[in-house]
Amino acid sequence: MDLFSRAWTALRTAVADVPDEHFERPSGCTGWLVRDLACHLVIDAQDVLITLVTPAETEPTADAATYWDLVQPPTGEDPLDALVPRLAAAYGEPRWLKFHLDDVGSAAGRAAVLADPAARVSTRDKVLTVGDYLSVYVLEWTLHHLDLIAHLPSAAEPPAETLAAARASLETIAEAPFPASLSDTNALLIGTGRRTPTGAEEAALGELAARLPLILG
Numbered sequence: 359m360d361l362f363s364r365a366w367t368a369l370r371t372a373v374a375d376v377p378d379e380h381f382e383r384p385s386g387c388t389g390w391l392v393r394d395l396a397c398h399l400v401i402d403a404q405d406v407l408i409t410l411v412t413p414a415e416t417e418p419t420a421d422a423a424t425y426w427d428l429v430q431p432p433t434g435e436d437p438l439d440a441l442v443p444r445l446a447a448a449y450g451e452p453r454w455l456k457f458h459l460d461d462v463g464s465a466a467g468r469a470a471v472l473a474d475p476a477a478r479v480s481t482r483d484k485v486l487t488v489g490d491y492l493s494v495y496v497l498e499w500t501l502h503h504l505d506l507i508a509h510l511p512s513a514a515e516p517p518a519e520t521l522a523a524a525r526a527s528l529e530t531i532a533e534a535p536f537p538a539s540l541s542d543t544n545a546l547l548i549g550t551g552r553r554t555p556t557g558a559e560e561a562a563l564g565e566l567a568a569r570l571p572l573i574l575g
Contacts, residue, residue, distance in 0.1 A: 362493070363470065365496045366466070368514070369502060370459060372503060373396050373456065373459055376392060376506070381396070385505045387505045389439075392506065392510070394446045396452075397446035397455060399502065400458055400459050400462055400463070402495070403459070405481070409481040410469045410488065410491075413477065414479055416478070420486050422490040422527060425490070426494070426531055427575045431573050475487065475492075493527065500521060500524035501546060504546060515543070521543060531574070532569065536563070550574065552571075
């Protein structure tokens with residue numbers, strides 16, 4: 359719960375601090391501007407609210423690692439991916455997008471704090487405990503925080519503790535540790551295909567390099 363709140367608060371604060379003129383800059387998500395990423399975060403927040411009020415009676419079928427499916431790199435042809443830029447553009451001015459993210463995002467944050475970590479919820483045809491579900495978003499939002507600041511060098515980075523937790527989650531998904539020579543940020547960027555490893559980094563990755571990137575869907 360604490361890591362979820364830290365990751366989400368840091369990301370929402372970072373979005374709020376982005377100057378309006380920088381919303382037209384590219385993000386770390388291929389094909390998306392910063393404004394598109396911010397719009398995606400609104401959708402994420404809505405998903406959290408919906409899932410936390412969708413209880414399940416059956417036993418969990420997934421945890422924070424097995425929730426993720428490994429998919430092919432995006433091609434830009436996915437209808438939802440194409441919809442996001444149109445939704446983002448419809449806001450017109452960045453202040454309205456910031457306002458909506460703060461409004462819905464604050465509600466998602468409060469709902470998470472009030473939720474029982476042991477309760478079970480259903481999403482994407484899977485059943486998870488609330489604790490595992492919120493752990494999913496520690497990884498999701500830490501990655502998107504890195505996407506947000508990819509071309510904004512003065513923006514605040516994700517908290518160190520959420521970077522470490524996100525790295526641990528990715529290592530669980532990969533079923534292998536990343537080399538200690540890689541910082542948490544570089545492990546996440548390289549591991550998810552957001553950055554190509556250098557020759558030295560690829561050598562340090564060893565056999566794991568052949569299995570990367572891990573595209574999470």
